[in-house]
Amino acid sequence: MADSKADFCSFSDRQQVVTTKLSLDWDINFSERKINGSVQVAVRTLGNDVAKLVLDTKDLTIFSVCDEVTGEKLDFHLAEPDKALGTSLSIKLPSSAQTKGAECTIRITYETSPSALALQWLKPSQTAGKNHPYLFSQCQAIHARSMIPCQDTPGVKAPYEAKVTVPVDLVALMSAERLGDELCPSDSSKKTFLFKQSVPIPSYLIAIVVGLLESRTIGPRSKVWSEKENVDEGAYEFAETEEMLSIAEELMGPYVWGQYDLLILPPSFPYGGMENPCLTFVTATLLAGDRSLANVVAHEITHSWTGNLVTNCSWEHFWLNEGFTVFVERKIAARMHGEKQRHFEAIGGWKDLQNGVERFGVTHGYTNLIPSLKGVNPDDAFSAVPYEKGSTLLFYLETLVGCKDEFEEFLRSYIQKFKHQSITTQDFKDYLLSYFQDKQSVFDDVDWDAWFFQPGMPPIKPSYDTSLSSGCLDLCQRWCHSSSTDLHSFSSEDLKLLTSKQVVETLSLLLLEPPLSLQHIESMKDCYKLGASGNAEIKFRWYRLCIRAEYQPIIPQALDFAVKWGRLKFARILFGDLFKFGVARDQAIARFHQHKADMHPITAAMVEKDLLEGQQSSV
C-alpha cells in the first residue's frame, strides 16, 4: 500500500525531531480576543546533525524563541503563509540538541489572533446567562496551530500541562485532569487554573473552554458542565454515561483517562460532539429531553479508545478514528437496545454514505476510504465516507470472521497492540491478518484495493436485519403514494409506535423521494407537528422536507434554526437549501451576512464557501 507516515496537512511532519511534552502558560484576554502567553515545547532529536525544528502555526504573532534551560535566544524563521496550512516556523536547535537522543525545551512567547480558527470568542449576549463572555476551542483537524505553535499532526503525541489565567468570576476547563485553581497573586481580578494531561495525545485533542460554568455529577467518574441554564437538562439527558462507559470498557479494555466529563456548549458549537480527552464537548442540540440523541455520547466515549488511544497517523487514515468509532458506538447501542438496533443504525449509515458519495460524485477522490489530502484542509474533505464506509468495512470483516465474540476479541487486542501509537491502515490490515492467521482464508475474497482506494460505494453491501427499518419505509411509501384524497388516513397515531430514531429515518427516506405536494406537507404538519419536536434531528429534516416542497411558510423558522445552531451538519445544509430556494434566497443571503460576524469562524467560512461555489455553479 502506498504509504509512508506522511501527513500532508502539516509542515512539521517527517522530521527528525519529536515533541515529548507541551507546557502552556496562557492569559485569556477577552477584551482583545487573544490568548497571550507561552508554550514550552520539549523535544527529542531522533537523528544526528539535525539542525532545526519545524512547527506549524497559523495567524500567530511570535515574540521570542529561547532555550528554556540556558535562556539562550534561538534563531527562528516564519515562512510565507499557505492559505490552508498556515505558516511554518523553523527554529534553530541549540547545538547540544542536534544529535540523536538529545533533548531540549524551547520556550516560545506568542499571542493568538482574534480571528484564530480554533477559537470562538462569544459576547455575553451570545451566552445563555447574557452577562459574561465565553471562549471555546475546536482544534480538529488542523486548527491547533492557530492556538499553539506545535507539531500539528496526529502522528506526534505528547502529554501536556497548562496554567490558564482568566477573569476571576469565570471557570476554565481543558481536555485534561483539573489540578485546582488559585487567585492570581499579582492581580485580584484574575484567577489561575492548573491542568495536566499525562497520557500522550495528538495536538488536535488539546482543548479549552472559559465561561460561567457549573457542573452536576452524573456518575462515579463523570460530571456534566455548562452554563447553569441547561446543566440540569444535561444531567438528565446524559444520565446513561456511566452505563456506556462500562460497556465500552467491556468491549475495548480499561478507560485510561480518569475522568469522563461532558461539556454542553453554546449553540454555535460546530459539531455534534468532539472527543476532547477527559471532557467531551457536545452541542446543545443533543438536549432532546428524552435521551434519544445519546448515541453521540456513546460515539465520543468510544473515541477514548479508537482515536484518542489508537490514533490515525495522518488525516488520510481518518477512517481508523471515525469508522472504528461508529462501529463500536453501534456495538454499545446493541448492548443497550438489542442487536436489531445496531442493524437499524447501520442501514441509516449506508444511506448517509450514499448521500455523501452523491454529494461529491461517485468518482471523486474524497469518496475513497483513504483519500489523498496533499495540501488539502481536511475540513474540506470531511464527509460521511470515513465514518460509514469505514464502519461498513469492519461490519463486513466481522461477518467474514463469522463470530462476533471473536471479532470483539480482535478489537480488544488491536487496541492493546496499538494504544498510545499513531498508525496507518496498513498497520491495521497487517495486524488483522496476523491475528486471524489460522482463519486467513476467510479474507481471501476481500477486495482490499477497492475498499481502500476506489471511489464511490463499497464493493460489498452487508445484509442487515430490517425489522426496525421496514416500518419507516412503509410509512414513507404511504406518504409518497397517497393522493390528496387519501390524506385523511394519516394521523398522529402513525408515529406512536416509532422511536425518535425511526421518525428521523422515515424523514430521511422521504428526503430521497420526489418533493411532496404542498397539501401533503400541510397534512403532515397538522398530523405530526414535527416543527414542535424537541429533537433537533427531526426538526432539521422537517424543515428540509418543507423547503424541498417549496412550502414558503417554513422559511422564517428554517432560517432561525440555521442562524441559531452553528452545528455544521445543520447550518451548512439548511443555508445551502435556502440559498437554492428561489423565494428564500435573498433573505437567506442577507441573514447570513448579518450574522456572519457572530458565527463560529469555521462555520462562517464553510457556509460562505458553499454560497460562493453555488453562485459559480449557477452561472
Ligand code: BES
Ligand atoms: N471527531 C468528530 C468531530 C470532528 C471530526 C471534528 C473532524 C472536526 C473534524 C466527532 O467524534 C464526531 O464524529 N462527531 C459527530 C457525531 C457522531 C455521532 C457521528 C458529529 O459531530 O456529528
Ligand code: ZN
Ligand atoms: Zn467521531
